[in-house]
Amino acid sequence: MSAHYQVHGEIAVITLDNPPVNGLGYVTRVAFVAAMAQALAENAVQAIVITGAGKAFSGGADIKEFGSPKAFQEPHLLSLISLLESSPKPVVAALHSVAMGGGLELALGCHYRIAAPGTSIALPEVKIGLLPGAGGTQRLPRALGVEPALNMIVSGEAIQSEMLAMLPGQKLFDTMAASKDSLLDEALAFARSIASVRPLPRVRDWPCKHPQGEAYFQFARNMVKGMAKNFPAPAKCVDAVEIATKKKFDDGMAAEREIFINLMWTPESRSLRHLFLAERAASKIPDVPSDTPQRAIQTVAVIGAGTMGGGIAMNFLNAGLPVKMLEMQQEALDRGIATIRKNYEAQVKKGKLKQEKYDQRMALLSTTLSYDDLKDADLVIEAVFEEIGVKEAVFKELDRVMKPGAILASNTSTLDLNRIAGFTQRPQDVLGLHFFSPANVMKLLEVVRGEKTAKDVMATVMAVAKKIRKTAVVSGVCDGFIGNRMIEQYGRQAGFLLDEGCTPAQVDRAVEKFGMAMGPFRMGDLAGNDIGWAIRKRRYLEKPGMKYSKTADLLCEKGRFGQKTGAGWYDYVPGKRDAIPNAEVVAMVEAHRASLGITPRKVSDEEIVQRLVFSLVNEAAHILEEGIANKASDIDIVYIFGYGFPPHRGGPLQYADELGLFNVVQAMQRFAQNPLDDASFWQPAPLLQRLVADGKTFGQ
Numbered sequence: 227m228s229a230h231y232q233v234h235g236e237i238a239v240i241t242l243d244n245p246p247v248n249g250l251g252y253v254t255r256v257a258f259v260a261a262m263a264q265a266l267a268e269n270a271v272q273a274i275v276i277t278g279a280g281k282a283f284s285g286g287a288d289i290k291e292f293g294s295p296k297a298f299q300e301p302h303l304l305s306l307i308s309l310l311e312s313s314p315k316p317v318v319a320a321l322h323s324v325a326m327g328g329g330l331e332l333a334l335g336c337h338y339r340i341a342a343p344g345t346s347i348a349l350p351e352v353k354i355g356l357l358p359g360a361g362g363t364q365r366l367p368r369a370l371g372v373e374p375a376l377n378m379i380v381s382g383e384a385i386q387s388e389m390l391a392m393l394p395g396q397k398l399f400d401t402m403a404a405s406k407d408s409l410l411d412e413a414l415a416f417a418r419s420i421a422s423v424r425p426l427p428r429v430r431d432w433p434c435k436h437p438q439g440e441a442y443f444q445f446a447r448n449m450v451k452g453m454a455k456n457f458p459a460p461a462k463c464v465d466a467v468e469i470a471t472k473k474k475f476d477d478g479m480a481a482e483r484e485i486f487i488n489l490m491w492t493p494e495s496r497s498l499r500h501l502f503l504a505e506r507a508a509s510k511i512p513d514v515p516s517d518t519p520q521r522a523i524q525t526v527a528v529i530g531a532g533t534m535g536g537g538i539a540m541n542f543l544n545a546g547l548p549v550k551m552l553e554m555q556q557e558a559l560d561r562g563i564a565t566i567r568k569n570y571e572a573q574v575k576k577g578k579l580k581q582e583k584y585d586q587r588m589a590l591l592s593t594t595l596s597y598d599d600l601k602d603a604d605l606v607i608e609a610v611f612e613e614i615g616v617k618e619a620v621f622k623e624l625d626r627v628m629k630p631g632a633i634l635a636s637n638t639s640t641l642d643l644n645r646i647a648g649f650t651q652r653p654q655d656v657l658g659l660h661f662f663s664p665a666n667v668m669k670l671l672e673v674v675r676g677e678k679t680a681k682d683v684m685a686t687v688m689a690v691a692k693k694i695r696k697t698a699v700v701s702g703v704c705d706g707f708i709g710n711r712m713i714e715q716y717g718r719q720a721g722f723l724l725d726e727g728c729t730p731a732q733v734d735r736a737v738e739k740f741g742m743a744m745g746p747f748r749m750g751d752l753a754g755n756d757i758g759w760a761i762r763k764r765r766y767l768e769k770p771g772m773k774y775s776k777t778a779d780l781l782c783e784k785g786r787f788g789q790k791t792g793a794g795w796y797d798y799v800p801g802k803r804d805a806i807p808n809a810e811v812v813a814m815v816e817a818h819r820a821s822l823g824i825t826p827r828k829v830s831d832e833e834i835v836q837r838l839v840f841s842l843v844n845e846a847a848h849i850l851e852e853g854i855a856n857k858a859s860d861i862d863i864v865y866i867f868g869y870g871f872p873p874h875r876g877g878p879l880q881y882a883d884e885l886g887l888f889n890v891v892q893a894m895q896r897f898a899q900n901p902l903d904d905a906s907f908w909q910p911a912p913l914l915q916r917l918v919a920d921g922k923t924f925g926q
């Protein structure tokens with residue numbers, strides 16, 4: 227049963243009950259309609275209260291039904307809303323905790339609304355490239371006022387009920403309850419007080435005007451254009467609200483529906499919906515059921531207080547967990563702590579962090595030079611130099627001191643996690659937690675599952691990731707894991723493009739126009755070109771036949787390591803991040819090209835984007851086939867959250883699906899003909915070939 231029916235004297239109470247957030251799925255809708263029919267049929271019932279069980283009034287559509295025909299099967303949400311609106315008995319929505327999307331639209335169909343303080347109110351559909359499709363764009367402006375409603379619809383952000391209740395002239399809430407606990411009693415009393423009032427108020431009948439109509443909507447359109455250049459939905463939200471101010475209610479509803487359906491078919495909305503589901507799916511591991519027992523994580527230790535160690539520690543401090551940091555020398559500890567302080571102080575200065583919170587967080591941080599002080603930590607994360615000998619020494623020490631059951635994690639980017647686990651007598655407790663730099667900012671966390679990592683360790687760290695607000699993706703063990711293994715191929719292509727005739731700026735511009743946050747050369751300058759240099763020295767020693775452009779090595783030989791040295795592929799002015807093209811670097815690229823006897827050619831932006839993005843796709847197909855990633859959508863998440871891939875394109879594999887895998891493979895075969903490229907790399911991965919042969923997509 228997903229909606230309950232109860233009668234309290236002359237008031238019927240219908241309670242939505244579909245955990246976790248009372249999503250309005252098919253079964254819930256059917257139960258709701260049955261409960262309404264009962265309330266209308268029983269003569270003793272004078273008024274009806276609608277509320278939600280547990281943690282929400284309703285979070286809106288049931289995401290399990292997303293994209294399936296069930297979402298639109300009758301009775302659909304629009305039918306429920308007209309049932310409420312046309313009810314001859316008054317209906318009162320009693321809102322608490324969460325009233326979002328379809329949940330809020332349902333409440334707007336009721337005659338009255340009472341809210342508990344602290345209720346998050348939102349129409350978040352724009353975040354998945356849509357607009358509210360069950361009257362939200364037509365009713366909310368009537369209930370709340372045009373400007374605040376438009377702000378909510380365009381941003382999709384949640385606002386607390388008590389804030390909305392303070393807006394002058396708002397009619398969204400008829401009254402506020404004192405608390406969530408007293409909400410039902412207050413709703414019952416309110417329902418009794420209005421039970422005989424007629425006519426019944428309906429939001430659809432209320433006026434909807436803006437005093438500076440034309441000028442205001444023009445202003446809103448300009449704002450939205452600047453902020454959401456790759457997304458059609460926000461501008462359509464403005465159109466729909468403007469229509470609410472100009473047309474009759476039913477015509478406005480028809481217009482909203484038409485816009486909604488058109489948006490559903492845009493690649494942007496498909497990509498954002500893919501991403502929404504992909505993010506939720508990423509935390510699920512096929513052979514680790516959700517009821518797998520977890521280990522308690524109450525205290526954390528971090529080894530190494532450098533670039534990564536400091537950022538990693540901040541994540542746990544932010545979540546209220548005590549952290550102990552270990553270094554070899556006091557000086558290094560002091561430096562690390564000073565950096566953490568500096569980061570927090572900058573947040574305090576900007577007003578993003580309260581002084582009191584900063585003090586609390588720093589009080590949770592302690593330091594040590596001795597491994598024996600770490601023994602009681604539940605989770606220890608190592609972030610020392612990327613050298614296997616150093617990792618060996620650290621993990622042997624950890625194995626010696628840590629209590630049984632402690633989880634031992636390495637932040638290694640490239641080293642063999644199974645080998646690291648083998649330095650201990652407890653490989654089942656070892657795994658990789660690969661944070662991205664800056665570790666306190668970047669949302670992605672690659673969880674590297676070793677051959678022997680225990681299932682309860684996996685379940686535990688996935689929950690810990692949620693606690694520290696990371697989007698975690700599981701990767702198997704291979705060189706570079708998911709993200710860096712793919713970026714290596716992307717980097718190789720970027721190098722070949724220089725050899726063939728491009729400048730760094732041309733390559734960066736082309737992919738930035740495509741939507742990448744940063745092109746490969748600006749990214750190299752940010753991360754430090756010396757890091758890639760060191761990795762190439764190691765990797766390509768092991769693979770002597772590996773074809774790659776030597777320009778990046780030549781750049782490093784000049785000491786141009788990137789932003790940190792003020793010079794890389796570009797020049798940098800201290801304190802600024804603008805990349806200024808450098809003539810010497812361009813001359814270096816040209817001289818190297820000439821030394822190889824290559825006549826430069828003009829490479830189109832389209833070819834640049836395809837070679838860079840399809841190199842990711844082909845490597846990803848190998849990664850999937852080898853079982854390094856559990857599913858295609860995990861790879862998309864890695865690229866969106868860790869590498870600045872444009873969200874409106876849904877990740878490299880979703881993008882390839884959109885283009886059609888047949889077309890992608892055709893392009894790869896064309897690239898394989900280029901004598902300056904690596905023909906063997908462009909052999910389409912077997913999985914990709916099979917998908918094309920079967921007419922399937924990665925998503926399937």
Ligand code: NAD
Nearest residue numbers: 530531532533534553554558609610611612637638639663
């Ligand atoms: P870093 O050089 O900034 O910091 C390393 C710190 O470890 C230094 O402070 C050093 O004093 C300390 N250290 C070295 N040996 C130690 C030991 N035996 N015991 C205790 N402390 C010791 O390096 P980083 O950039 O923070 O990288 C650390 C790890 O994180 C590496 O494995 C690296 O591959 C990985 N990683 C780095 C990045 C990045 O962008 N920098 C991203 C992801 C992962």
